Amino acid sequence: xxxxxxxxxxxxxxxxxxxxxxxxxxxxxxxxxxxxxxxxxxxxxxxxxxxxxxxxxxxxxxxxxxxxxxxxxxxxxxxxxxxxxxxxxxxxxxxxxxxxxxxxxxxxxxxxxxxxxxxxxxxxxxxxxxxxxxxxxxxxxxxxxxxxxxxxxxxxxxxxxxxxxxxxxxxxxxxxxxxxxxxxxxxxxxxxxxxxxxxxxxxxxxxxxxxxxxxxxxxxxxxxxxxxxxxxxxxxxxxxxxxxxxxxxxxxxxxx
Amino acid sequence: xxxxxxxxxxxxxxxxxxxxxxxxxxxxxxxxxxxxxxxxxxxxxxxxxxxxxxxxxxxxxxxxxxxxxxxxxxxxxxxxxxxxxxxxxxxxxxxxxxxxxxxxxxxxxxxxxxxxxxxxxxxxxxxxxxxxxxxxxxxxxxxxxxxxxxxxxxxxxxxxxxxxxxxxxxxxxxxxxxxxxxxxxxxxxxxxxxxxxxxxxxxxxxxxxxxxxxxxxxxxxxxxxxxxxxxxxxxxxxxxxxxxxxxxxxxxxxxxxxxxxxxxxxxxxxxxxxxxxxxxxxxxxxxxxxxxxxxxxxxxxxxxxxxxxxxxxxxxxxxxxxxxxxxxxx
Numbered sequence: 001x002x003x004x005x006x007x008x009x010x011x012x013x014x015x016x017x018x019x020x021x022x023x024x025x026x027x028x029x030x031x032x033x034x035x036x037x038x039x040x041x042x043x044x045x046x047x048x049x050x051x052x053x054x055x056x057x058x059x060x061x062x063x064x065x066x067x068x069x070x071x072x073x074x075x076x077x078x079x080x081x082x083x084x085x086x087x088x089x090x091x092x093x094x095x096x097x098x099x100x101x102x103x104x105x106x107x108x109x110x111x112x113x114x115x116x117x118x119x120x121x122x123x124x125x126x127x128x129x130x131x132x133x134x135x136x137x138x139x140x141x142x143x144x145x146x147x148x149x150x151x152x153x154x155x156x157x158x159x160x161x162x163x164x165x166x167x168x169x170x171x172x173x174x175x176x177x178x179x180x181x182x183x184x185x186x187x188x189x190x191x192x193x194x195x196x197x198x199x200x201x202x203x204x205x206x207x208x209x210x211x212x213x214x215x216x217x218x219x220x221x222x223x224x225x226x227x228x229x230x231x232x233x234x235x236x237x238x239x240x241x242x243x244x245x246x247x248x249x250x251x252x253x254x255x256x
Numbered sequence: 257x258x259x260x261x262x263x264x265x266x267x268x269x270x271x272x273x274x275x276x277x278x279x280x281x282x283x284x285x286x287x288x289x290x291x292x293x294x295x296x297x298x299x300x301x302x303x304x305x306x307x308x309x310x311x312x313x314x315x316x317x318x319x320x321x322x323x324x325x326x327x328x329x330x331x332x333x334x335x336x337x338x339x340x341x342x343x344x345x346x347x348x349x350x351x352x353x354x355x356x357x358x359x360x361x362x363x364x365x366x367x368x369x370x371x372x373x374x375x376x377x378x379x380x381x382x383x384x385x386x387x388x389x390x391x392x393x394x395x396x397x398x399x400x401x402x403x404x405x406x407x408x409x410x411x412x413x414x415x416x417x418x419x420x421x422x423x424x425x426x427x428x429x430x431x432x433x434x435x436x437x438x439x440x441x442x443x444x445x446x447x448x449x450x451x452x453x454x455x456x457x458x459x460x461x462x463x464x465x466x467x468x469x470x471x472x473x474x475x476x477x478x479x480x481x482x483x484x485x486x487x488x489x490x491x492x493x494x495x496x497x498x499x500x501x502x503x504x505x506x507x508x509x510x511x512x513x514x515x516x517x518x519x520x521x522x523x524x525x526x527x528x529x530x531x532x533x534x535x536x537x538x539x540x541x542x543x544x545x546x547x548x549x550x551x552x553x554x555x556x557x558x559x560x561x562x563x564x565x566x567x568x569x570x571x572x573x574x575x576x577x578x579x580x581x582x583x584x585x586x
Contacts, residue, residue, distance in 0.1 A: 028367040051390060052313050052340070053464030060580060064526065065314035065342070065366045067464055068519045069578055078521075080465040081313075082398060085391040089410055108415075112387070118420055120381030126370070128417055129340055129361035133391035136411035159415040174414030175425065175434025252367070 002237050006188035008254050009207060010034075010144045011243060012235035013186050014097065016042060017142060022094040023047045025084070025134045027066050029253050030144050031097030032059070036247045041239060049093065051130035053079040062252050066130070085130070088137035089177070096138035098131050099145055102156040105201045105221045107143065107163025107182030107194065109135070110156040131161045136176050140183035147187035149220040164199035171199070190215045191232055195224050205232040257429065263421035265386030268335040268356045269307050271405045271439035279442075279476055283503070289455045290508045294481060294558070297507035298325045301445050301477045302334075308354070309337035309475065310344045311448030313466040314366055315518035315526055318344045319449040319481045321511045321558040327351035328553060337443060338362040339393040339467060343518055346534060349374035350548055357383050358441070360390040368531055372538045387420040388412075394467040396441035400474030408435035446475040449515050450499065451523070453482035457505025458491040458498055463521030465499065472500045481511040483523060511558050513571055524574035530565055 004012075007030065014034035018024055020043035026032045032048075036059055039046050047056045052067030057075035065071075072078040087093060100109035111131060115122030135141045141163075145151060163182045165171045171181055185192040185201060189210040195202045202224035206212055208231060216223060235243075248254050270276075292300075302308060308326075312318035323344050326334075335356035338345060342365045348354055350373050363374045377383065388396070391411060399407040412418040413425060413436055423436045448468050450459040459480050461468060472478055480500070485508070491498050513520075517527035517534075537547045555561045562571065576582065 052316070052466050064368065064528070065316060065519070067313045067316040067340070067466060069316075069463065069521045069525065072463055072521065073580075078462075078464045080469065081390055081394040081467050082470070085394065112416070117381075119383075119385060121379060124363060124375055124378040126361045126364035127338075127359045127387065128389040130390040132389040132415060132417050133411050136413075160417055162413075162415050165414045171414065175410070175436075176413050177410055 002235060002240055004235050004240055005254065006146065007256055008240060008243060009235055010186050010188060011037060011254065012239045013191060013232060014142065014144050015239070017184055018043050018046055018095055021045045023049055023092060024095040024097070025049045025051065025088060025093050025138060026097055028063055032062060033243070033247050033253045034097065034144070037239065037243050040242045040246055049084055049087070051081060051084050051134070053081065053084060055079055062248060085133050085137065088134065093134070093138045095140050095142065096134035097142050097144060098135055098161060099143060100160065101125055102151060102153050103143060103145065103185070104153060104156045104163065106165060106167050106199055107141070107185065107201065108156055108159045108165065109143070109161040109163065110158045112158045112160040114157050128160050135161045137180065139180050141181060142184045142186065143182070144186045147189040147215060147218045149218050152219040152221065154221045164194060167199040168197070189218065192223070200224050202226055203229055205230045207232045208234045257426050259424045259426060260434070261425040263418055263423050265420050265422040266384065267422045267439055268358065268386070269442055271399070273403055273405045273440065276400065276440070276442050277403065285503050287456050287502060290457050290505060291455045291485070292507050292509060294321055294325050294509040294511055297479045297509050298322065298329055301479055301506055302326060302331055304331055305333050306444040307335040309339070309443040309446040309471055310341065311446060311468040311471055312515070312518070313340045315343040315531070317449050317461070317463070317515055317520055318518050319447045319514055320344070320347070320516060320518055321481055321514040322447040322479065323347040324552045324555065324558065324561065326353055337393060337441070340390055342366060343531065346371040346374050349377045352377060355383055357385045358388055358393060359385050360388050360393050365531065365535065369535055371535060373544065386422050387417050389417060392421065392423070392438055393441065394470065395438040397467050397470040397474045399438060399440035400442045401470040405440050406437040408437055410435060412436055441474060443471070443475045445477040445479065446471050447479045447481060448472055448500070449481045451482070452484050452486045452490065453480050453508050454486055454488045454491060454502070455508060456488065456502035457500065457508050458488065458502045459500035459505070460497055461499040469499060472504050477506045478504050479507045479509065480505045481509045481514045483512055483514065483520065485510045513562050514558060516562060517565070519578070523578060524571060525577040527565070527570065527574060
């Protein structure tokens with residue numbers, strides 16, 4: 001079996017989730033690496049979009065910002081924020097990858113603050129940026145994050161970005177676009193989806209080297225389990241080679 | 257239309273479209289030469305207490321030069337638009353220039369890390385905040401551009417981002433679907449860094465525009481900082497490529513490398529080494545004071561700053577990096 005680190009594994013798993021001839025809204029770092037890897041493996045016609053306006057670049061290397069020049073390198077269009085978010089709201093954005101300091105069982109994300117005083121927070125984070133927008137509009141929202149009970153919490157301090165809100169049909173009732181929402185959560189230990197009725201997070205596969213109990217022990221809320229939990233297919237030698245040699249040769253993301 | 261729910265965040269500008277029209281009625285349509293120094297432009301158009309927006313996004317085509325000048329002139333109590341505001345936010349936080357803030361993305365410099373000074377300032381309780389998202393702020397500028405007091409969009413419902421925003425939720429009278437209304441945002445003044453401008457303010461932007469086409473139109477006053485001043489014929493020969501028409505601009509300042517150390521598409525890449533130096537130096541208050549003195553307060557113009565950080569040799573390297581060409585003569 002090939003030797004790989006947690007970040008490499010998450011990126012390889014995520015890359016496989018992106019269908020060919022679909023659109024994905026990404027940020028910098030791991031999501032961008034996953035989209036690039038996907039283009040070089042299973043989905044050569046994947047269309048990458050950046051919130052600041054870059055559409056379908058032929059990314060020559062990892063961008064540092066979601067608007068830097070690499071995001072429009074040989075792109076089909078250098079547009080703007082409204083073009084991208086309007087496209088997403090119209091229903092033409094298939095996937096997005098997001099992250100946050102905290103996530104709950106419905107996939108709601110906090111990237112705003114810890115502490116209750118909003119004007120004087122204990123810890124202030126950057127905020128939504130375009131995360132809430134992408135999560136509201138993209139058909140399928142995914143998260144790549146380390147599995148950790150401090151991160152997977154019963155209740156997030158603040159819902160920056162919508163998951164399935166309070167579960168059940170609460171998201172549909174809120175007024176957000178119908179039938180869009182969290183799809184897969186990819187961690188170093190497992191892959192989770194959401195049970196279709198309750199919209200609660202559910203383990204569907206466990207990554208090589210980890211057990212179901214490892215996943216449960218590193219989650220701050222009760223996880224549901226799929227009727228059959230399988231082992232996640234580990235990264236292949238070919239995926240790892242492309243990731244290391246072509247996607248991130250400087251190890252900006254996979255070296256973390 | 258009945259308001260079903262509303263956020264508790266304050267609005268720092270008036271969304272009233274008729275009041276905005278009264279202002280724009282008085283705005284000059286005259287094709288005057290508006291060239292001036294950046295120092296004069298900031299002195300004339302950026303006042304304590306104003307609502308300020310900086311064009312660009314995430315250290316891309318942001319007017320670093322204008323942010324430095326705002327610090328040098330000691331502006332305070334500004335309201336500010338934090339629309340993926342990264343290095344510009346770091347600079348303005350270092351000068352504690354603002355005390356009211358519309359937030360979409362602040363403090364961070366994306367993949368580079370977080371600004372310690374900006375974070376400390378935001379945790380001090382000294383800044384009044386209202387939460388939005390990047391698209392919310394774009395939509396608010398779009399409403400102002402349209403000359404209407406709001407536009408309906410479909411994000412933030414059900415989240416705390418809505419709760420702490422200044423938005424209102426309504427039901428569509430046509431379909432019964434829910435929408436959040438984004439109040440128009442008319443900044444008192446904005447600064448947009450462009451590739452080319454003429455002396456009247458006609459401007460061209462290359463690459464992504466982010467929200468700047470709307471920002472230019474929504475702002476009561478607009479300062480253009482340009483990499484180059486070009487002839488008016490440049491625009492008249494190819495009007496297709498004009499991003500900003502002259503009557504929106506109040507001041508035009510030629511500031512080559514005005515986005516440095518950020519990235520200016522097709523001109524120069526960001527200076528990652530210098531941005532790292534910013535992030536690292538911030539952790540030591542005394543060292544950071546000296547750093548600001550050297551890089552901002554003791555500089556007369558942006559040229560001094562460039563000179564202190566590698567001058568033309570550095571700019572040439574950043575240009576090669578931007579264009580992904582190897583210019584080393586070794």
